[in-house]
Amino acid sequence: MDTIRREELRLASADGRSTIRALVWSGAADDWAPRATVQVMHGMAEHVERYERLARILVAHGLAVCGDDHIGHGASCEPARRGCLPARGGAEALVEDEHALRLRVAEILGDVPHFLLGHSLGSYMARVYLATHGEGIAGAVLSGTGTLPVAVSWAGHALALAVCAARGEDHRSRLLDGMGVGAYARAVPGPTGCEWLSRDEANVAAYVADERCGFPFSAGGYAAVTKLTARACSLRWARRVPHDVPLLLVAGAEDPVGDCGRGVRAAAELARRAGQRNVEVHIYEGMRHEIFNEREGGSVMGDVCSWLCAQLGESRDTREGQ
Structure with missing residues (x-):
C-alpha cells in the first residue's frame, strides 16, 4: 500500500484567464499530520510532477509538499x-x-511552518515572492539560481516587449530564445541541446522525450x-525580504x-548585503543544472x-534510504 497521498487542486490564476493545476503530497495514514509544508516552484519549460521523487522523500520525513504547474x-x-x-x-x-x-494549502493542512523550494525560474520567483509575501516563511531553498546584471535583465525585458509589439506576445522568437535558453545550450554543447541540464544521459533523454x-x-x-x-x-528588492528568513542555495x-x-555565490552575497542573517551555499562538484535529477x-x-x-x-540523517 502506498504511504503517500497525492491530491490535485485547481486555482484561478492572477493572469485572469488561466486555471492553475496544483498538487499536494502528504502522508496516506488517517492520523498523519505534517510538521511543515514545502512549496515547490518548478523551473522554466518543465512541470511540477518532475519533483515527485523529492516530494516522497520529504513526506517520508513528515513534511507535506505542494506545487503547481505555472501559467x-x-x-x-x-x-x-505551453x-x-x-x-x-x-x-x-x-x-x-x-x-x-500557499493560502489554499494552509486552509487544508493547517497553520504549520511553511518553506519555499524554487528551482531555476522557480528560484527567481521565490526570491521575488520573499520580497512581497515573505512574512511568516520559515525558510527557502534556492536551487539552480544565479545572478544577472539588473541592467541586462531590463534590456532583455525591453527587447521582449519590442518583439511583442511587432509580432505579438505569443510569437516564438529565435533571437530571444538564443539569448536565453540557447546561451546555456551553447555553454554545454551536445547532440540534444539539453546537455547543460544534467550529466546523466538518462535524465536528459527523459527530459527530451x-x-x-x-x-x-x-x-x-x-x-x-526578464x-x-x-x-x-x-x-532594492532583496532588502524587502524579512531578514530572519534562512536561505539555502544549492547548485551544480x-x-x-x-x-x-x-553567480550562486553572488546571489548569496547579495542576500547578505541586503541584511539576511542566515545564508548557506552548497555547490556540488560534477553536477550541472538539475541537481535533484x-x-x-x-x-x-x-x-x-x-x-x-x-x-x-531537529538534527538527523535524512539521506535517501534513511
Whole structure:
C-alpha cells in the first residue's frame, strides 16, 4: 500500500484567464499530520510532477509538499500554449499564483511552518515572492539560481516587449530564445541541446522525450522572466525580504545558469548585503543544472531535507534510504 497521498487542486490564476493545476503530497495514514509544508516552484519549460521523487522523500520525513504547474506550463494550459505567458503582468501573476497556493494549502493542512523550494525560474520567483509575501516563511531553498546584471535583465525585458509589439506576445522568437535558453545550450554543447541540464544521459533523454518539457518560450514569456530576474537580482528588492528568513542555495559546479557557482555565490552575497542573517551555499562538484535529477541527486535531496529539519529544530540523517 502506498504511504503517500497525492491530491490535485485547481486555482484561478492572477493572469485572469488561466486555471492553475496544483498538487499536494502528504502522508496516506488517517492520523498523519505534517510538521511543515514545502512549496515547490518548478523551473522554466518543465512541470511540477518532475519533483515527485523529492516530494516522497520529504513526506517520508513528515513534511507535506505542494506545487503547481505555472501559467504556460504542464496541465495549467493547453499543449499549444505551453511557454505562452502575458507580457504585461505575467511576472506578477507567477508570484501571486504561488501566494494563492500557499493560502489554499494552509486552509487544508493547517497553520504549520511553511518553506519555499524554487528551482531555476522557480528560484527567481521565490526570491521575488520573499520580497512581497515573505512574512511568516520559515525558510527557502534556492536551487539552480544565479545572478544577472539588473541592467541586462531590463534590456532583455525591453527587447521582449519590442518583439511583442511587432509580432505579438505569443510569437516564438529565435533571437530571444538564443539569448536565453540557447546561451546555456551553447555553454554545454551536445547532440540534444539539453546537455547543460544534467550529466546523466538518462535524465536528459527523459527530459527530451517529455512533451511537457523543453518547449520554447514566447516573447511574452521572456518579458515575464526578464522582469523577474531584474527584480530578484536587485539589492532594492532583496532588502524587502524579512531578514530572519534562512536561505539555502544549492547548485551544480558545472551549471551555466549559476555561472558554474560564481553567480550562486553572488546571489548569496547579495542576500547578505541586503541584511539576511542566515545564508548557506552548497555547490556540488560534477553536477550541472538539475541537481535533484543527477545520478547523485539522492544525496542532494538528503542534504535539503536535513536543512529543512534543522530549521524545525531537529538534527538527523535524512539521506535517501534513511
